[in-house]
Each structure stands twice: as C-alpha cells, then as structure tokens.
Amino acid sequence: MKTQRRVSAAAVALLFGGAGILLAAGPAQAAEVSYEVECIPPAGGGGPVRGTTTVSITAPATAKVGDEIEVVWKTVKPASNNTDLMDLGKDTVKPTGWVKLGGALGTEVKLEGERKNPPIPKNAPMVMSDMKGKVKLTKAGDVTITPGKYDVDFSGFVTHCSPKAAVGVAATIKVTDGDGTTSSGGTTSGGTTTTGGSTGGGxxxxxxxxxxxxxxxxxxxxxxxxxxxxxxxxxxxxxxxxxxxxxxxxxxxxxxxxxxxxxxxxxxxxxxxxxxxxxxxxxxxxxxxxxxxxxxxxxxxxxxxxxxxxxxxxxxxxxxxxxxxxxxxxxxxxxxxxxxxxxxxxxxxxxxxxxxxxxxxxxxxxxxxxxxxxxxxxxxxxxxxxxxxxxxxxxxxxxxxxxxxxxxxxxxxxxxxxxxxxx
Known part of the structure; x- marks a missing residue:
C-alpha cells in the first residue's frame, strides 16, 4: 500500500510539474531538494535576503550516449515572498537557473523559464514558471543533477540568488553506451545547453x-x-x-x-x-x-x-x-x-x-x-x-x-x- 501511495504521489508531481522529456530512453523521475540561498536585488532594491528554496528537478532515469534530454526545474517553494512595496503584474517575472551535472559529465547547464506568471500581490508567495534546458549526453555513466544559483528577472531588473550551503543531488541519470553498458566511454566533452540572449553590456x-x-x-x-x-x-x-x-x-x-x-x-x-x-x-x-x-x-x-x-x-x-x-x-x-x-x-x-x-x-x-x-x-x-x-x-x-x-x-x-x- 505504501508503495502504491509513493507511485501515485510521483505521478501527481509529474502531472502538475509540467515536466517534459525531449528524447529519453527511460521513464522520467522527479525529486525535490531544499537549500539555503542569498538573494541580491538590483541596485536600489534593498539589501540581501536569505531564505530556503525548494526545487523539484525532473529528468529521465535512464538514457543512452547521444540522447538529447530535457531537464526541468520547478520552484516548489521560493526563498521569500514578494515584498510589501508593490504588486507584480501578470507575465512580468522570468526565472533562469543553473544546474550542475556531476559524475560522467562535469558541466553546468543553463535552464530558462518563460515570462509567465499570475499577478503577485504584495507579501504573496513568488510564482515562477518552470525552467527548462536541453543536454546532449556524451559519456556513459551516472550523471547527477544538482540545482544551484538562479536569477529572477522582473521586467528587466534582475535579482541574483546563490546557494549559501551545500546542495544535495536532486536526480541521477544512468547513461549507457549503445550496447547497454554504463562503463566510461565516448567523448569527454560536457553537455550543451539552450542559449539565452546576451547578458547586457556586450x-x-x-x-x-x-x-x-x-x-x-x-x-x-x-x-x-x-x-x-x-x-x-x-x-x-x-x-x-x-x-x-x-x-x-x-x-x-x-x-x-x-x-x-x-x-x-x-x-x-x-x-x-x-x-x-x-x-x-x-x-x-x-x-x-x-x-x-x-x-x-x-x-x-x-x-x-x-x-x-x-x-x-x-x-x-x-x-x-x-x-x-x-x-x-x-x-x-x-x-x-x-x-x-x-x-x-x-x-x-x-x-x-x-x-x-x-x-x-x-x-x-x-x-x-x-x-x-x-x-x-x-x-x-x-x-x-x-x-x-x-x-x-x-x-x-x-x-x-x-x-x-x-x-x-x-x-x-x-x-x-x-x-x-x-x-
């Protein structure tokens, strides 16, 4: 019975998380991790804010070398609520996050969300769209996914949030060669990511x-x-x-x-x-x-x-x-x-x-x-x-x-x- 409840809970999480898999040989997995972050608002926006954010990472459980898969970051609980200064309008908030790929791949992947949110009143919880990015798997072995820093762009003005404590692994992908083995092989180049615009001042x-x-x-x-x-x-x-x-x-x-x-x-x-x-x-x-x-x-x-x-x-x-x-x-x-x-x-x-x-x-x-x-x-x-x-x-x-x-x-x-x- 407990196993059935766990399976049902995972299914519900996937349904409401909007998780998507681009190319994956195995079923998707979704896991949550919480960690402390410090958020620095743009100039003139006040001092740093610390809090705990909870993130759900969705990725395939298994894949093959050469597959291009999608990683999805869902912010389950933001580090802080909206301030008491002003209401945030509809579709004004765009999140960008970075996950670290450890194990067989040693790289960092940029994930981007849409500028899509409901109106957020003063002091209400922040609501951010899911962030997504693509990764081409180039090496066999276990690939770990760990969420890290993220930015919140409010109509062009960005708050930067970074971890202030160790962050746990949120998901692991078992990547096999074409023959089904997970021994090291293939190229050693890291994963590739979707590209966003230039960061300003370029x-x-x-x-x-x-x-x-x-x-x-x-x-x-x-x-x-x-x-x-x-x-x-x-x-x-x-x-x-x-x-x-x-x-x-x-x-x-x-x-x-x-x-x-x-x-x-x-x-x-x-x-x-x-x-x-x-x-x-x-x-x-x-x-x-x-x-x-x-x-x-x-x-x-x-x-x-x-x-x-x-x-x-x-x-x-x-x-x-x-x-x-x-x-x-x-x-x-x-x-x-x-x-x-x-x-x-x-x-x-x-x-x-x-x-x-x-x-x-x-x-x-x-x-x-x-x-x-x-x-x-x-x-x-x-x-x-x-x-x-x-x-x-x-x-x-x-x-x-x-x-x-x-x-x-x-x-x-x-x-x-x-x-x-x-x-």
Whole structure:
C-alpha cells in the first residue's frame, strides 16, 4: 500500500510539474531538494535576503550516449515572498537557473523559464514558471543533477540568488553506451545547453547579431526643487540593428507603488538623452508615449519605454549611457505640458556597440538645460509661469503624488511657491 501511495504521489508531481522529456530512453523521475540561498536585488532594491528554496528537478532515469534530454526545474517553494512595496503584474517575472551535472559529465547547464506568471500581490508567495534546458549526453555513466544559483528577472531588473550551503543531488541519470553498458566511454566533452540572449553590456555589431541587450545601470537624477532628493532608478539601454543604424529602447524600472490620487490619460510623458562615448560623441534622444489609460487612485504607476534611433557618425566601439531625463506632466487634457528636467548626476555605460560610420550620421550635439520641448530654465515647475493657471491648479491638487521608478520615489512638491500665482 505504501508503495502504491509513493507511485501515485510521483505521478501527481509529474502531472502538475509540467515536466517534459525531449528524447529519453527511460521513464522520467522527479525529486525535490531544499537549500539555503542569498538573494541580491538590483541596485536600489534593498539589501540581501536569505531564505530556503525548494526545487523539484525532473529528468529521465535512464538514457543512452547521444540522447538529447530535457531537464526541468520547478520552484516548489521560493526563498521569500514578494515584498510589501508593490504588486507584480501578470507575465512580468522570468526565472533562469543553473544546474550542475556531476559524475560522467562535469558541466553546468543553463535552464530558462518563460515570462509567465499570475499577478503577485504584495507579501504573496513568488510564482515562477518552470525552467527548462536541453543536454546532449556524451559519456556513459551516472550523471547527477544538482540545482544551484538562479536569477529572477522582473521586467528587466534582475535579482541574483546563490546557494549559501551545500546542495544535495536532486536526480541521477544512468547513461549507457549503445550496447547497454554504463562503463566510461565516448567523448569527454560536457553537455550543451539552450542559449539565452546576451547578458547586457556586450559588444554589438558583428557576427550577424541583430539584438544587443544592455545591462541595468543605477542612475541618480537631480530634478532641482521639483523633486527633493532626486530620483534613483536602474536604466537599461537595448539596441536592435536596423541597416547601418540602431533602434534604441530604454527602460526604467517597471512597476510602481500605489498612487495616492487618480491621474488622467496622457499625464506623464518621458524622454531621455543617451550620451555617446568612445568612438562617437553627442547625444541621442529617446521618447516614450504618455500613459494611454487613466491611472486610478492607489494603482501602480510607471514610465513608458522610450525609443529612438542612433545613426553612427564614427566607426569603432561606441558606449551608450543614460543622461538627462525629462518628464512632461499634463494634468488636464489640452493644457500646456509642464516640463520637469532631471539631470543625471551619476550614471554608467549600459551598452557598447561596434559601429560603422554612416553618411550623415552622428550623435546630436550635447546641449545644456532642458531637453527638447523644455524651457531650459532651472526653476522647475515654478519657472513655467502662470499662463496655464488651470493646468497648474490641477497639478497643485496633486501635492503628495508619489511615482516610483524602481525603488526610488519622486514627489511633486513646490506647491507653497505656486499657491500665490494659481489662485
């Protein structure tokens, strides 16, 4: 009876684990292992967190040399719950994990999951998709599978988790030669894995590659009196080759804390200057659309992705770094936008590209003051004047409105200065 219960439990685990076998001569096996990890959030996301994660690894019990099998990692219990800062939206979390193959194969295999998850409320358990990877078995013998480090990517911002104690073997595959023996033989090369994208900060432009993901860099913005304390947020610059140029997409932190008041559609429109370095110089402007839908009271708030095109003026290695951020605020439809310029006082290189000079190509000249569309004056909201009294009165009602960019908040606050001119 106990044996029957164990078999039934294993069958249920396989059914709900979604485990798949690509090519396998034997039945699948699924086993759980728990181990302590330390998770390091992205810059600005708080300090390290320790906890115990439970992982189920599924792989075939037996296979032959030359088989390509699939290993599946299911996170049964995450190391920690979601924080109390914000709700995580649907399909915003992508996990990546690494397993060690011991015994006959001595290598590490990368497993990737889909960006697929239900909405995850504050303080609720993290829910991550199963991670999968393929391994070509090249040597006979027992192959052990041990889970290890893993990353959790939330809309481009990655938390890195690594073991802080010894991890037990989760599964063992008995790999035989073509004649059915398990003695050592065959080649000694390790297994192969599915490949993910480049990790950011890589060099682009050669080898037929078209997509060049950047790495998140922590940027501190000084917005003057408009935003006391400024803004700190990770910024990522991604590029896609388009002929001789590159289409850029710039992302700030996705997700936000609850807004204390309703914001109309079109209230927040971001733009940013991307500073060129290395072989080229100047800036490239990227802009994002305003929020298409109204933002209800207490709903999450974030800035849209910003896009633009870089046409190289010089050949060589060119670095791209986040520079000035500008936010146009329109509190009433049809009113003149209020320009909020935020100077980048600290930044870093997010991406490096290999470029070939194009006719008429070059970065835009670096300019001081506000970005295009701004007044270029230094007084923030107060210097826009009272020509749009209705818009300013509407904006003044937003005193205390808080918008989170990653772990940073900015608050529109110069209402004492505006009060005398808007009544």
């Amino acid at each position: 060099t682009g432009g050669g080898g037929g590659q078209t997509d060049f993901p950047g790495k998140p860099v922590e940027v501190a913005f000084d917005c003057g009196a408009v935003v006391p304390g400024g803004i700190k947020t990770p910024v990522t610059i991604n590029a896609k080759k388009n002929g001789g140029g590159f289409d850029l997409t710039v992302k700030t932190a996705k997700g936000a804390m609850a807004s204390p008041m309703a914001l109309p559609a079109g209230a927040l429109k971001p733009s940013m200057n991307i500073k060129l370095g290395g072989a080229d110089s100047g800036t490239v402007k990227v802009t994002g659309p305003a929020n298409a839908e109204p933002i209800p009271d207490k709903a999450p708030v974030s800035l849209s992705d910003m896009t633009g095109t870089y046409k190289p003026g010089k050949s060589g290695k060119v670095t791209l770094s986040p520079d000035q951020l500008t936010i146009d605020v329109t509190m009433t439809p049809g009113s003149t936008p209020i320009n909020v310029p935020c100077k980048a006082v600290s930044s870093g290189v997010s991406l490096e590209l290999d470029t070939t000079a194009q006719p008429g190509g070059s970065g835009s000249p670096t300019t001081g003051g506000a970005a295009a569309g701004g007044s270029g004056t230094s007084g923030g909201l107060a210097d826009t004047g009272a020509g749009d009294g209705g818009g300013l009165r509407a904006l003044a009602l937003a005193a205390g409105t808080v918008v989170l960019l990653g772990a940073a908040v900015f608050t529109f606050t110069p209402w004492r200065r505006l009060r005398g001119t808007t009544r």
